[in-house]
Amino acid sequence: MKSEPRIRAALPEGLTPDKLREMYAKMVLTRLCDDRAFALNRQGKIPFAATCQGHEAVQAGAAFALRRGTDWLVPYYRDTCLALSSGVTAKEQLMCLFARKGDIFSSGRQFPNHYSVPDRQIASISSIIAAHVTHGVGMALAFKMRNEPAVVLITFGEGSTSEGEWHEALNFASIHKVPCVFLCENNEYAISVPQKMQMAIQNVADRAAGYGMPGVICDGTDPVVTYSCVHEAIERARRGDGPTLVEAKCYRAMSHTSDDNQLTYRTPEEIEAVKTRDPIPKFEAWLKDRGLADDAMFEEIREKAQREVDEATDWAEAQPPPTEEDLYTHVYASGPLS
Secondary structure (H helix, E strand, O other), rough: OOOOHHHHHHHOOOOOOHHHHHHHHHHHHOOOOOHHHHHHHHHOOOOOOOOOOHHHHHHHHHHOOOOOOOOEOOOOOOOOOHHOOOOOOOOHHHHHOOOOOOOOOOOOOOOOOOOOOOOOOOOOOOOOOOOHHHHHHHHHHHHHOOOOOOOOOEEEEEEHHHHHHHHHHHHHHHHHOOEEEEEEEEEEEOOOOOOHOOOOOOOHHHHHHHOOEEEEEOOOOHHHHHHHHOOOOOHHHHOOOOOEEEEOOOOOOOOOOOOOOHHHOOOOHHHHHHHHHHHHHHHHHHHOOOOOOOOOHHHOOOOOOHHHHHHHHHHOOOOOOHHHHHHOOOOEEEEEEE
């Protein structure tokens, strides 16, 4: 730890050794929540799980680039690490998976990972692929019209860029210079369809030029590199210079969801090969090389995260499910209307 003053001077703006270690802790917590979700699904205790494995670095880096309490996140269904890094707890994540009445996202009545936490600046996503992108642009336009300093981070997979709403959103955002950042978490597959079967270009970011905005590519398995790219794009938007399309190259280590079998479209050799890009051991090596952490600290973080997930699982499973009386809660306005 004696080298921290030298390391701190070399870190990107806004990052400190403590924040880097917190970033690592969120990545580990996400991985353990992800593992638990698939285990619970196989046990028949939850109906569905969508993996985040391989995306942790993208999401941790992007979450720490946001200005907490000011900027908004409009996520998609694979953003477990973004949610946990933005204030969602393991208990809240497990309540969502178990579909319990106390679920803060939807009172146990929505698809898993459909985050909606306004008090933490997380907007609800849409089950319709890419529809949330237009919603996020609308939010950003509202912030601009109100002269508020908020920037909206909108995330999606590369499969979303095949949808018309995605193109409409980018076109509108660029014309009106709304304060948003488009973050593509490119994991190379839209369910079973590889990128080469979706588009005749190598990089999603190349499409940015067609809408008059910058397109940036970064290594999505490196949280620090992702942080730098997203932070720069956010501050550009905050200055009034308009949106940026950031493409973070990452991968999906498991099947699309618990209902999918990746062996029907990926070879075992390909699946094994992508595991060498695992962002967690890669970030561990980065932290160790700079004297910011050691094996004992990594083990302590993992043990703490495992206890948190275990306690959250037991607690959430014991909570009551929604009842028939809850059917119309949060569907119609209640109370006096002004």
